[in-house]
Amino acid sequence: MYSFETRCIHGEEHSLSDGNCAVSFPIYQTACFSHLTPGHNPSGFDYSRESNPTRRFLEETVSSLEGAYDTVAFSSGMAAITTFFDLFGPNDRILCGEDLYGGVVRLINEVLAVKNYRIEAVDMTDPKAVEAAVTPDTKAIYLETPSNPMMQTSDIAAIARIAHANGAMLAVDNTFMTPYFQHPIEEGADIVLHSGTKYLSGHNDTVCGFLSSKDPAVAERIRRLSKTTGATLGPFECWLCLRGIKTLALRMEKHRANALAVRDWLLARDDVEKVYYAGSGMIAFTVGSAEQALSILKRVKLITFAESLGGTETLLTYPIMQTHPDVPAEQRERLGITDRLLRMSVGIESAEDILADLAQAMD
Numbered sequence: 001m002y003s004f005e006t007r008c009i010h011g012e013e014h015s016l017s018d019g020n021c022a023v024s025f026p027i028y029q030t031a032c033f034s035h036l037t038p039g040h041n042p043s044g045f046d047y048s049r050e051s052n053p054t055r056r057f058l059e060e061t062v063s064s065l066e067g068a069y070d071t072v073a074f075s076s077g078m079a080a081i082t083t084f085f086d087l088f089g090p091n092d093r094i095l096c097g098e099d100l101y102g103g104v105v106r107l108i109n110e111v112l113a114v115k116n117y118r119i120e121a122v123d124m125t126d127p128k129a130v131e132a133a134v135t136p137d138t139k140a141i142y143l144e145t146p147s148n149p150m151m152q153t154s155d156i157a158a159i160a161r162i163a164h165a166n167g168a169m170l171a172v173d174n175t176f177m178t179p180y181f182q183h184p185i186e187e188g189a190d191i192v193l194h195s196g197t198k199y200l201s202g203h204n205d206t207v208c209g210f211l212s213s214k215d216p217a218v219a220e221r222i223r224r225l226s227k228t229t230g231a232t233l234g235p236f237e238c239w240l241c242l243r244g245i246k247t248l249a250l251r252m253e254k255h256r257a258n259a260l261a262v263r264d265w266l267l268a269r270d271d272v273e274k275v276y277y278a279g280s281g282m283i284a285f286t287v288g289s290a291e292q293a294l295s296i297l298k299r300v301k302l303i304t305f306a307e308s309l310g311g312t313e314t315l316l317t318y319p320i321m322q323t324h325p326d327v328p329a330e331q332r333e334r335l336g337i338t339d340r341l342l343r344m345s346v347g348i349e350s351a352e353d354i355l356a357d358l359a360q361a362m363d
């Protein structure tokens with residue numbers, strides 16, 4: 001098998017080929033595919049909601065990087081996550097992390113609760129807490145590691161063992177680490193989720209999501225659900241993501257190096273109370289007051305005040321206002337998502353320029 005970096009660029013050795021020797025896999029901008037006669041469909045493709053060659057190539061590439069049996073590409077990370085929860089139904093018990101992207105908390109509280117899903121938040125940093133909460137009727141465990149925005153980390157292998165001992169599946173959101181730094185399936189997870197909008201696409205220019213699974217039967221259910229509910233990814237967005245993934249390895253190294261420089265710089269400042277860093281390019285930090293946080297957001301120049309992460313550009317986000325306003329205030333307070341918390345997605349510009357911009361915004 002090719003190495004990780006090579007598979008980012010070429011896919012697997014046996015990957016789908018376009019037939020016309022195009023070096024960049026083409027964008028199959030078509031809604032449907034012709035059949036020769038009833039029952040004779042030489043391409044194997046029917047209709048692009050269900051499957052499309054550009055999407056298939058992307059899905060095979062992500063499967064290869066995640067070590068999954070199959071992957072489905074969705075129109076957003078939230079579409080992928082919604083499809084994951086569609087695997088379950090009313091009265092199913094699911095344990096989820098306490099600290100999750102705010103959109104997932106909104107999905108749980110405003111959509112799944114209404115459908116009578118029994119979802120309980122558990123401290124996923126502590127396998128003992130998970131063990132105490134899991135029951136034989138628990139159908140799944142869902143977590144982010146590191147989590148958004150507090151960078152909490154989980155022992156995937158330990159939680160996978162607990163899940164499997166109770167007949168539950170483990171789903172891990174690998175958006176922050178990407179398969180460059182972390183392989184949840186290798187560690188025992190059953191499903192890996194991604195907001196592909198972030199590091200996989202990597203350029204702040206497209207929105208997409210992935211559900212990768214290791215079990216053929218689960219993969220088949222996800223494919224059938226995605227074909228039926230229809231939030232699959234269009235060919236152009238597939239191509240953008242494929243292009244992004246080609247440089248994943250290079251970008252992740254630079255994101256990490258820059259993030260370490262920013263982390264050390266923040267740790268040395270008296271006006272920074274706490275720095276949260278768990279690897280990759282993501283940092284959260286708490287300053288002394290809400291006024292200071294707002295002033296930094298106003299004063300940054302190179303660093304962009306915007307709500308996303310994982311792209312080439314350094315972004316600064318105000319979780320309480322942008323990504324987590326729908327998390328109940330008491331839960332936010334308990335986790336540390338206060339009006340003094342800033343989240344930074346450290347880009348791949350020169351570290352010197354990022355630090356100079358931070359210095360002029362904070363001094």
Ligand SMILES: Cc1ncc(COP(=O)(O)O)c(C=O)c1O
Pocket residue numbers: 076077078079101103144148173175176194195196197207208209308
């Ligand atoms: C960890 C994580 N998972 C999922 C999502 C949702 O992905 P999308 O915005 O692509 O729908 C996000 C969005 O920020 C996220 O940060």
